[in-house]
Amino acid sequence: MIQNYSQLAERIAKASGRSVDEVHRLVEAKRAKLSGLISREGAAQIVASELGINFDKEKVKIGEIVEGIKKVNVIGKIIEMNPVREYKKENRQGKIGSFLLADETGNIRVVLWDTNHISLIEKN
Numbered sequence: 001m002i003q004n005y006s007q008l009a010e011r012i013a014k015a016s017g018r019s020v021d022e023v024h025r026l027v028e029a030k031r032a033k034l035s036g037l038i039s040r041e042g043a044a045q046i047v048a049s050e051l052g053i054n055f056d057k058e059k060v061k062i063g064e065i066v067e068g069i070k071k072v073n074v075i076g077k078i079i080e081m082n083p084v085r086e087y088k089k090e091n092r093q094g095k096i097g098s099f100l101l102a103d104e105t106g107n108i109r110v111v112l113w114d115t116n117h118i119s120l121i122e123k124n
Contacts, residue, residue, distance in 0.1 A: 004041070004064070004065070004066040005040045005041050005044065005066060007064050007066070008041060008044045008045075008048075008066050009023045009024060009027065009044060011055070012044060012047065012048045012051065012053060015048075015051075015053045016048075016051045016053060018051075023044070023047065026047045027040055027043045027044050027047050028043075030043040030046055030047055031043045041066045044066075055071075055072070056071050056073075057073065058073065059073045059074065059075060060072055060073065060074060061074070061103055061104070061105040061106075062074055062076060062101065062102065062103045062105050062106045062107060062108050063103075063105030063106040064105070065108065074101065074103065074108075075103065076101040076102050076103040076107075077101070077102055077103070078099050078100070078101055079100050079101070079102045079107065080099060080100035081099045081121070082097065082098045082099060084096070084097045084118055084121055084122055085097075094113070094115075095115070095118045096111065096112070096113060096118070097111075097112040097117065097118045097121045098110060098111045098112065099121075
């Protein structure tokens with residue numbers, strides 16, 4: 001995870017025109033302000049947002065994805081498709097789908113909860 005945090009800090013530095021060391025200081029200050037209850041990656045995302053940096057439209061490699069990012073755009077190849085499953089939990093029920101997505105930097109399991117994407121999977 002340290003490598004991914006470093007990549008995120010470098011991206012923030014590049015997008016903001018600040019040094020990587022300054023980004024590290026901002027991240028650590030944010031963590032201190034939040035009593036250390038947030039990961040470095042989460043604090044980095046907050047710092048990026050406060051600096052006006054938005055990675056929503058930027059495409060990233062799977063190997064660059066870090067914990068705490070809420071939205072990411074990737075291009076890859078589906079290498080394994082899992083069957084749609086139904087679930088029941090307390091007062092909720094629904095369907096869940098998942099697949100393994102890969103690019104030249106790694107692979108990641110993608111989980112789908114929304115009915116539009118699940119219906120596409122069910123229709124092949």
